[in-house]
Amino acid sequence: MRENNTPEEHEERLAHNHQRKRQKLAVETVDEHETCLARIQDRYSYKTPAQNTSIIHEKYTSEDANIQYAKSLLYMAP
Structure with a gap:
């Protein structure tokens, strides 16, 4: 109470x-x-190319990983 x-x-x-x-x-x-x-x-x-590569590999684990990886390299180019 x-x-x-x-x-x-x-x-x-x-x-x-x-x-x-x-x-x-x-x-x-x-x-x-x-x-x-x-x-x-x-x-x-800023990430080194090796760090970017590992991040990309973590992101894309499907069959089209190589295509996605190539596209992402285009976006990373200076």
Whole structure:
């Protein structure tokens, strides 16, 4: 059974809950931001040809891997 709180205690509890929700939301937003930033940095960071080759081989494992690999080499050319 709930206790009857004074209005001050009630306001304090509401403020505390609101602060916890804001902190949780801030943490989630930072995590999302860092995840997106890491994804963007990974996509646009410089990779050596050997790294690109291994990434391409991971991406294309179907029968048309050679065609996809050749097309991707065209896009990697400076």
